[in-house]
Amino acid sequence: MTLDQTLRQRLDERRRRNLYREVKTLDSVPGPEARVNGRELLTFSSNDYLGLATHPEVIRAQQAGAELGAGTTASHLVNGHLQVHQQLQYSLAEVTGREAALVFSSGYMANVGTLCALLGRADNIISDKLNHASLIDGARLSGANSLRFPHNDLIGLDRQLRRAASRGGNILVAVDGVYSMDGDLAPMAEIADLCREYGAWLMVDEAHGFGVMGSEKFPFAGSCTAAGLDQSQAPVIMGTLGKAAGNAGAFVAGSRELIDYLVQFARTYIYTTGMPPAVAAGCVAAVDLMRRQPELTRRLESNIAHFRHCARQLNLPLADSPSAIQPLLLGCEETAISISEQLEKRGFLVSAIRPPTVPAGTARLRITLSASHNHHQIDALLNALAEVLRENKAVHL
Incomplete structure (x- = not known):
């Protein structure tokens, strides 16, 4: 078997298992809004916790x-x-x-x-x-x-x-x-x-x-x-x-x-x-x-607290995370991809994380918060997330 045939076979297997990764191309660094494929999206997938990438x-x-x-x-x-x-x-x-x-x-x-x-x-x-x-x-x-x-x-x-x-x-x-x-x-x-x-x-x-x-x-x-x-x-x-x-x-x-x-x-x-x-x-x-500007850290802490408080009110299944990283475990790779895609259609960029990045059976949405988010944007994400999860019966709400 040639090199390309071997590689094609391995790539096809990854696609079959819903583990194939694709690179999104952004027009500029998100802060926290980004333009992706001609659409404006609110991003909740960045590690720019203090909003300094665009400062x-x-x-x-x-x-x-x-x-x-x-x-x-x-x-x-x-x-x-x-x-x-x-x-x-x-x-x-x-x-x-x-x-x-x-x-x-x-x-x-x-x-x-x-x-x-x-x-x-x-x-x-x-x-x-x-x-x-x-x-x-x-x-x-x-x-x-x-x-x-x-x-x-x-x-x-x-x-x-x-x-x-x-x-x-x-x-x-x-x-x-x-x-x-x-x-x-x-x-x-x-x-x-x-x-x-x-x-x-x-x-x-x-x-x-x-x-x-x-x-x-x-x-x-x-x-x-x-x-x-x-x-x-x-x-x-x-x-x-x-x-x-x-x-x-x-x-x-x-x-x-x-x-x-x-x-x-x-x-x-x-x-x-x-x-x-x-x-x-x-x-x-x-x-x-x-x-x-220590207020940047305080703003991030406020956003984390707000997200967790509102998520609990919506009965969203929260992980035990006090940090800016707020994962939503879905288990199934196909479900994680589908929920991520549906959120993108509603104007939100949230990454689906699958094996081998995480252990098998723990596919998730990885929601990350930043000091540059405001409470209105966080509320909009949570409402869209609850709506999508309810429609797909992905979790019990």
Whole structure:
């Protein structure tokens, strides 16, 4: 069989199982309205939690950053590291309450590069079963002994820590702070306690926590800080700049020794062209806006509370999510696609998430909220959603 025949067969199988993915082309970045295929839609599928992707100050900063050059022309270690990158790293370390930070081109590269730099065949990595794909792939590529525990199951984690300790070698526990498809939080304080008991290192993916939650002192640092953990308790945190910061790229933050080590050993940092200066400048502006305009976070919190309150009044089945990610589990892939398509016809863009992104039998609508939404828009979505679900008898209302 030729390559194309093999690929066609595999694609046909994915279509048959209602798992085929298609790319939607938008005329511009949604904020929160978007024009898709000539139609104006209200978008509830973006990770732009604070509305900074279309903020005029962020856009102006990127335009000014582009004056430094379209690209960095080489890796950070060759000659691609500029003052604006250094400024961004200082700002990220400060806002997360860590000693230092290092920027990467994406969250995927940050997670894979960090895990492969920290772990080897003699070591152990323990992962939550619902971890992001980048943590899963980093665990595989590191060559370390890989163990998993059921989602947010502390007894399961303790069991795997005991297994890893009996084997010997370093132990790293990797979890998402906020889970990207379920929207729930990891029990960070309890996980940190177990890590301390077994002498394990804790790495937390703060992709969906950075910028939208934290402590009184560090209000945008993420779920670790919100749970009261400091650098010694959560020594490795990764945050993305393409979600709450509305831009692109990612960072790892921790001790100065950690960052120095990653500069020397993280292959996804060493062997790739540096972040474009326009992106770095936009990220600097976004982080500055987070700090100057805390009302953005308060507006997001208000929208989450409003959504959940009104959804309960409509008897919509809510997941236990306190975050901007509000999944509606439908189970069946075909149902999820159909409901998403019907919502689009009514003027709403809501993504249907199916395996392998989520476990089999847990297809869902992934509704995401932003500070740029207003209560009227949220009410309109909920009413349309209730109407579509009732018409399709998808859930009992």
